[in-house]
Amino acid sequence: MNKLRAVLCGYYGMGNGGDEALLASLLQMLPPQIEPIVLSGNPQQTRDRYKVTSCDRKSLTSVVQALRQSDIFIWGGGSLMQDATSPYSAFYYGGLMKLAQVMGLKTIAWAQGIGPLNRSVTCWLTQQALKNCVGVSVRDRGSAALLHQWRIPSVLAPDPVWAMESEAVPGLWDLPAPRVAVNLRSHPLLTPDRLTVLTRALIDFQKATQTCLLLLPFQASQDLAIAQTIQPQLPGFSKILMLENPQELKGVFRGVEMAIAMRFHGLIMAAAEGCRCFALSYDPKVTHLMDELEIPGWELTDLPPDSHQISQTWLELYANGEALSTDQIHSLVDRALMHQDVLRTALRKL
Missing domain, CATH: 3.40.50.2000 (Glycogen Phosphorylase B;)
Incomplete structure (x- = not known):
């Protein structure tokens, strides 16, 4: 199969260990046919750490160029669509996914925690973005219940960081x-x-x-x-x-x-x-x-x-x-790998 390029979008390169763990988990689970382009708050650090192509998440020119070069757009884990603090996070991530869809990219919502969504506009934007995805996975029952209410198919699995490989700490x-x-x-x-x-x-x-x-x-x-x-x-x-x-x-x-x-x-x-x-x-x-x-x-x-x-x-x-x-840990790790199955299934649809 020919290589496919995917834009990975999350709270990456912002100095948050949890979000970096989500990126590491996503890169670990990506099918080998997919070549990632990571949107990052610190593109050079992301390139050096993960040996991937990366561009500035704040530069509209760079983001649009990455989308033009790509076939797939992936929300890469975490509570991206929420408006608990402000609506801007939902506007940023939801807006990018809608832009990707308009540009003809296939979109995947991966390992998401949806909400809280207290504003009708962010709720509507989330619904519109998700209903046009070729694959959706969520990490908690509340998100799964909300998507069921919206009649959007999804896979429920534990957070992918359960399955992330760990490394020894020197010293x-x-x-x-x-x-x-x-x-x-x-x-x-x-x-x-x-x-x-x-x-x-x-x-x-x-x-x-x-x-x-x-x-x-x-x-x-x-x-x-x-x-x-x-x-x-x-x-x-x-x-x-x-x-x-x-x-x-x-x-x-x-x-x-x-x-x-x-x-x-x-x-x-x-x-x-x-x-x-x-x-x-x-x-x-x-x-x-x-x-x-x-x-x-x-x-x-x-x-x-x-x-x-x-x-x-x-x-x-x-x-x-x-x-x-x-046994509990093995079960959680095995179930977390269901997020990888969502990526593989979406790839077959392409």
Whole structure:
């Protein structure tokens, strides 16, 4: 079969470890006949890291040129069509997909989390874009239910990052053991008072366990300052690990006993590597993951004000908690590969 070019569109090259993991997963799952062109906020970094063609996602001229050279347009994972913060994200991604369709490209919505959609215009735009796709896959039941309501066929499968290959982190095993990973991100729900309570709980937890705490920013602009605030207050050994390679970011969790995480993909990576997890939810997607996998945790709105209660809960999980079983992990990985089947099926339609 002749090579086909595909424009991959997502929140790539923006310094977010979770979205980079989605790109790495998509590139891993792309059929060999497809040659990718990645729209990126940092095209040079994307070219160097993944050895692919990349262009500036903000340059209309470059994007249109990429579309003219291509046969396929792919929304590449994540919650692209949502208007919770503003409608601009939905206008950008929905507008690009409609442009691709007008230009004659076949379009695929891959591993999407649809919504929330609170505005009629963004809801309509999402519907119009999706109904003309040759393949649609979603990563959560809410999105699948919405598309069923719209009579748009879709495949429901776990997030593709479950199936992303991980890589060893140089120097990780030289750090003191046992190790516990911590990932917090800035968010209006993580108020200064709640951050103070969590920091006190981490201090108590480290004193009781003598663990090495690894602070893992997934996005420097949102996570690094919090890690830098927490680290000087910790009584034992700790390290801030800033990893740009998403496979290495997942690989960190091979070498830790437990993870305390806010970020959705932080929890997925940890659980996929057989790590005990504790969730701090700021978003419905994290809450749904907690419910689906029975991950212990709190929504930030329900976080206890008593740091001792929090640290005791973590100590109980550390001493007696269980990670997902090998069978559970294998099942999730196998089902996540259904997103790859959507790509193959769409390719056959071409």
